[in-house]
Amino acid sequence: MTVLKKEKNREKLMAVRRENNVKFTVTSIATPLETPSKQCGFSWWTILCVMTGSTVGISLGLLCCIYVATLHENDLWFSNIKEVEREISFRTECGLYYSYYKQMLKAPSIQQGLYELIHDNTTESKRTINILQRMNIYQEVFLSILYRILPIQTYLEPIYFYIYTVFALQTVYVIALFITSWLLSDSWLAGALSGVWYILNRVDTTRVEFTISLRENWSIPFFALQVAAITCYLRPQLKPIHQRVILWLVFVSTFCFCLTWQFNQFVLLVQALIIFTLDCLDFLTTEQVVSLYLMQVLSLLLVWLLQFCNSMILGSLVLSFIVSALFIKHFQTGLKTGGFVIRVGKLALHTLLVLTLTFTINYSAKKILQLKSDEHIFKFIKAKFGFGATRDFDASLYLCEEAFGLLPLDTFERLAGTVLLYPYLCTLSVLFILLLLVALSNLSTNGSGQASKEKEDRTFRMRPDVAYNLLHTVFFGLLAFSTMRMKYLWTGHMCPFAAFGVCGKEVWSLYLRVLHCNTKTMQSHALPPSQSLEFYDPDTVELMEWIRLKTPKRAVFAGSMQLLAGIKLCTGRVLTNHPHYEDQALRERTRQVYQIYARQSAEEVHKVLCSVGADYIVLEDSICYERRHSRGCRLRDLLDLANGHIMDGPGENEPDLILATHPRFCEAIKTDMTPYSTLFTRVFKNKTFHVYKLKKLKKKNKAENGP
Numbered sequence: 140m141t142v143l144k145k146e147k148n149r150e151k152l153m154a155v156r157r158e159n160n161v162k163f164t165v166t167s168i169a170t171p172l173e174t175p176s177k178q179c180g181f182s183w184w185t186i187l188c189v190m191t192g193s194t195v196g197i198s199l200g201l202l203c204c205i206y207v208a209t210l211h212e213n214d215l216w217f218s219n220i221k222e223v224e225r226e227i228s229f230r231t232e233c234g235l236y237y238s239y240y241k242q243m244l245k246a247p248s249i250q251q252g253l254y255e256l257i258h259d260n261t262t263e264s265k266r267t268i269n270i271l272q273r274m275n276i277y278q279e280v281f282l283s284i285l286y287r288i289l290p291i292q293t294y295l296e297p298i299y300f301y302i303y304t305v306f307a308l309q310t311v312y313v314i315a316l317f318i319t320s321w322l323l324s325d326s327w328l329a330g331a332l333s334g335v336w337y338i339l340n341r342v343d344t345t346r347v348e349f350t351i352s353l354r355e356n357w358s359i360p361f362f363a364l365q366v367a368a369i370t371c372y373l374r375p376q377l378k379p380i381h382q383r384v385i386l387w388l389v390f391v392s393t394f395c396f397c398l399t400w401q402f403n404q405f406v407l408l409v410q411a412l413i414i415f416t417l418d419c420l421d422f423l424t425t426e427q428v429v430s431l432y433l434m435q436v437l438s439l440l441l442v443w444l445l446q447f448c449n450s451m452i453l454g455s456l457v458l459s460f461i462v463s464a465l466f467i468k469h470f471q472t473g474l475k476t477g478g479f480v481i482r483v484g485k486l487a488l489h490t491l492l493v494l495t496l497t498f499t500i501n502y503s504a505k506k507i508l509q510l511k512s513d514e515h516i517f518k519f520i521k522a523k524f525g526f527g528a529t530r531d532f533d534a535s536l537y538l539c540e541e542a543f544g545l546l547p548l549d550t551f552e553r554l555a556g557t558v559l560l561y562p563y564l565c566t567l568s569v570l571f572i573l574l575l576l577v578a579l580s581n582l583s584t585n586g587s588g589q590a591s592k593e594k595e596d597r598t599f600r601m602r603p604d605v606a607y608n609l610l611h612t613v614f615f616g617l618l619a620f621s622t623m624r625m626k627y628l629w630t631g632h633m634c635p636f637a638a639f640g641v642c643g644k645e646v647w648s649l650y651l652r653v654l655h656c657n658t659k660t661m662q663s664h665a666l667p668p669s670q671s672l673e674f675y676d677p678d679t680v681e682l683m684e685w686i687r688l689k690t691p692k693r694a695v696f697a698g699s700m701q702l703l704a705g706i707k708l709c710t711g712r713v714l715t716n717h718p719h720y721e722d723q724a725l726r727e728r729t730r731q732v733y734q735i736y737a738r739q740s741a742e743e744v745h746k747v748l749c750s751v752g753a754d755y756i757v758l759e760d761s762i763c764y765e766r767r768h769s770r771g772c773r774l775r776d777l778l779d780l781a782n783g784h785i786m787d788g789p790g791e792n793e794p795d796l797i798l799a800t801h802p803r804f805c806e807a808i809k810t811d812m813t814p815y816s817t818l819f820t821r822v823f824k825n826k827t828f829h830v831y832k833l834k835k836l837k838k839k840n841k842a843e844n845g846p
Contacts (some may be wrong), residue, residue, distance in 0.1 A: 192327025196317035199334035200310035206338060208306045211348040225298055226709045227679050232718035233352035235262075235704035237301065239276050242809065243283035244297055252283070257447075262711045263725065264695040264752040272447040274719050275401050278357050305351050308360040308364055312345075312631070313337055315363035320635030322370045323605060329642035332637040338416075339557040344630045352365075358400035360628060365392035366611065366632065373427065373604035386430055393438040398445065401721055402642075404455035404627065405516075407435050409618060411457055413610045415464055415493070419486050420582035421475060422606045428468075432461045451721065454510040456501055463496035479583045486582075511723040519543070523621070532730050532781040533720070539772035542840070544622040554633070563633050566640025570601075570609050577601045581626040612636050678827035685823050685830075690755065697732050697748055698757035706757075715751045730781065736762055737778035738799035739809070745818040748833055755822070758829040763805035775803065 141266060211217060215228055230235045246252030256270040270276060286292070286300050316337055317330035326362070338345050347356045368388040371377075377385070397403040411432070418428045436458065443452040467489060468474070474485050504510070518534035523543075529535065537543045554560040577600060612632050619626035640646050686696070687710045696706055700718040707714050716729040731747045735756055748756060765773045776786045784799040785792045801807075808815045808831065823830035 144473070174451065188327065189291050192330060195327060195331050196314050196321075196334065197310075199317065199331065199338070200313040200460065203313045203334070203338050204306050204310045207309055207341070207345070207348045208303070211302070211306075214349065221680075222298075222681050223680055223709055224676070227351055227683065227705055229302055229705070230350070231701040232704055233350055233436065234708040235717050236274070236276060236279060236352040236354075237721060238273075238704070238708035239270060240279035240283050241297070241708065242711075243280060244286065249284055249287065253280070256280070261711070261730070262717055264713050264715050269447055269458075271445075271735040272449050273722060274688060275354055275399055275446075277445065278399050293670050302351050305347060305356055308357065309345070309347060312360035312363050313365045316631060316635045318367040319363070319370050319608070319632075320638040322367070322374065323608060323635065323639040324643035326642045329635070329638040332641060333638035336557065336559050336634040337631060339555060340559055340630065340634070343553055343626065344634070345627060354400040354402070355627060358396045358403070359631065361392050361399065362628070363631060365389055365396060366608075368392055369431065369606060370604045372377075372431075373423070373602075373607055373755075375602055380462045384433060389431070390434045390438060393434055394441055397438050397442045401719075404439070404452065404457050405440075407439070408455075408457040408460060409614050410611075411435060411460055411464070413607065413614050415460075416610055417603070417606055418468075419489070419600055420578040421584075422577075422601070422603050425468075427603070429465065432465060436461055450508045451512045452506055454505045454513070455502065456497065459501035459504065460493070460497045462500060465492045467492050467496065480578075482563070482582045512721050514723065515720070515726060519811060523814065530780045533726050533779055535780070539768055539835065543622055545622050546623050546626055550630075554630070559633060559637055562641050563637035566637055566646060567609070567612065569646065570605065570640075573601055574606060574609055577606075608632075608636055608639075678825045679705070681825055682823070682828045682830070686710045686712060689823075694754045695752045696755050696757060697735070697751065697753040699733075699759060699762060700729060702757060702759065713752075715748075715753050730778075733774065733778055734804065735804070736775050736805050737782055738784055738801050738803050739782075740801045741804070741814045744804050745833065745836075749835075754833060756819075756831050756833070758805045758808070758831070760827060763803070 141519075215225075217225060217228070226234065226237070237467070242255065243249075243252040246255060253271075256276075258267055259270045261265045262268060262270065271280070282301060282304055286297055291300065299449055309330065313334045317327075318334045320329040320333040321327050323329070345356070345359075346353075350356065368385055372382060372385040372389060393407075397407070414423070414428055414431050417423045418425075439452055439455070446452070471485070471489055471492075474489055477485065513653065513737075515531070515533035515537070518529060518531050519537040522529040522534055522538055529538075551560060554563075554841075612629065615625070615629040615632065619629035655835060664844075683706070686694075686706060688710065690710075692711065693713060695713040695715060696703060697715040698706075700716055700720075703714045703716060704718050706712055707717070715732050716725060720726060720729075728751060732751065732753075734744055734747055735758060761767075762774055765775065768776075770776060770786060770788050770790050773787075779786045779799070780796070782799075783796055785796045787803075808819060816838075818834055819831040820834060821829060822832045
């Protein structure tokens with residue numbers, strides 16, 4: 140009997156164990172994306188996996204760095220060209236930013252260099268401006284100081300120290316993408332795949348090898364680090380001490396991102412909208428929402444202090460939005476209670492109140508601060524999305540640039556060619572459907588304890604870190620569709636997101652449960668070959684050499700923004716205007732200087748140029764006879780429209796435009812006829828550029844005017 144009882148007890152115990160195992164298996168399959176995969180202890184296997192993954196991630200980052208450096212060398216033959224040619228290769232605003240690095244190195248001391256930046260009188264003639272306040276150039280300041288104090292001057296030229304630093308940030312970028320996909324999928328194989336995809340899609344994920352100094356090449360790696368830190372912060376079951384450490388990483392990376400790019404406020408606004416959406420749909424806790432908002436605010440305020448209280452930051456939409464969201468959230472305590480219809484109604488009211496308060500605060504702040512620095516951006520956005528045509532010169536400059544147009548369709552052909560697009564779209568579609576299901580389920584609960592228990596028993600759930608990355612790729616994808624230049628914020632994140640879809644076992648369980656689809660074999664693609672080319676721009680080199688040798692060091696030059704940035708870098712001469720466009724007074728001055736390409740009289744142009752202190756003007760045939768843009772988008776057309784004149788060439792004109800009474804200045808001045816020869820003297824000419832010196836008119840004294 141005793142033996143039989145023991146046998147029966149053993150059978151009951153085994154049955155219970157089998158039942159528990161079945162329940163566990165069913166629950167695991169039925170709750171995809173609920174929690175990370177099983178956390179293993181600090182065993183030798185775990186340590187080996189971490190070390191292997193870290194080694195692979197760092198190796199891929201270094202590979203990317205070496206790859207873009209090699210492309211840069213092959214494209215320009217950089218190590219074999221003259222210093223002036225190297226500097227000319229920093230096109231447009233890139234040259235302007237690099238000139239401050241060069242200026243700091245040439246200063247007698249670090250203190251003197253900083254003083255000259257804070258009291259700069261060479262960037263805008265007849266004006267003394269604070270470069271550290273107006274522009275995001277702390278990275279150039281930091282690098283110049285680092286170069287001066289490190290014992291590397293004897294074997295590393297300053298220009299190489301600069302470009303190698305920017306290329307090294309690509310290592311940081313790839314490692315950040317690697318970490319993000321590793322955190323999402325709990326597999327370093329996903330990180331490896333994301334790194335490989337980033338390198339394969341270099342044409343669409345970065346342009347660092349030919350626009351080295353652009354602010355985005357400094358800042359986007361830090362933004363990717365911030366996304367990785369947020370992903371880690373939102374992981375379930377993270378200990379409080381780990382949360383605090385990760386929040387500090389979020390703050391540091393956000394601060395570095397904001398300090399290095401003037402467009403930080405617009406990027407953070409999109410991110411704040413993502414956090415707001417996740418909060419409304421009940422994916423994040425109040426503590427997480429408030430913490431992430433505060434990290435953004437603290438970063439912006441610290442940058443505001445370092446930029447000598449730059450009013451553009453205080454007048455930013457993102458600050459107004461965060462203040463409004465936190466204020467309304469504090470007083471709407473019952474936002475997440477009630478049934479589905481009641482909650483949706485509360486959320487609609489909540490969103491309306493936040494947006495209304497945002498625009499009220501932003502409008503008031505700009506009025507109080509008399510802020511007009513970013514008004515051209517809002518004019519551009521208004522015209523771009525069809526809220527009325529504009530003749531505004533500044534907004535039209537953006538509208539006519541390809542970089543600010545819609546995303547070209549050939550982008551998707553290239554992304555499909557490296558087998559990135561297909562897994563990305565599959566992952567996006569499946570997870571977006573899941574997000575909608577979970578959001579509807581969240582809104583159907585009333586926030587009570589019973590509702591919380593119901594959440595735990597759901598069939599479908601989504602981790603907050605996955606939800607954040609999903610909305611991140613959706614929001615920044617929409618931004619990229621609307622403005623091609625912003626695609627680099629999206630395409631880089633596509634890589635870890637698609638890699639998560641390929642390597643994340645929870646996603647595959649969703650594929651099988653929801654779509655019942657089969658796996659597809661990925662095709663490998665080799666790195667695109669690079670050709671050995673050489674920098675060749677003899678006309679610009681000749682111009683720079685002539686300016687450096689034949690003009691006074693304090694001579695003031697007027698011309699196009701892009702060319703003047705190169706003149707400042709290569710010759711150190713004083714400028715009338717430059718490409719950093721985030722100042723209302725500078726934009727007005729640029730429009731005045733650009734009258735050299737409009738239909739204006741010689742006397743009027745001379746008067747304008749003298750008012751800004753110009754000694755020389757540089758005319759470019761590529762602008763005067765521009766064919767790159769279509770009619771209506773050529774620079775001369777934009778100037779004609781702004782002046783109310785009929786445009787050149789066949790085509791329709793608006794009825795209120797009139798025929799100009801003067802010929803186009805850049806064409807007429809080449810005739811050397813009166814009054815052009817009276818007011819200007821040509822002092823340099825080659826196939827591309829024409830330089831004219833302004834003749835200073837003698838003022839008549841009282842004796843001459845007397846009877």
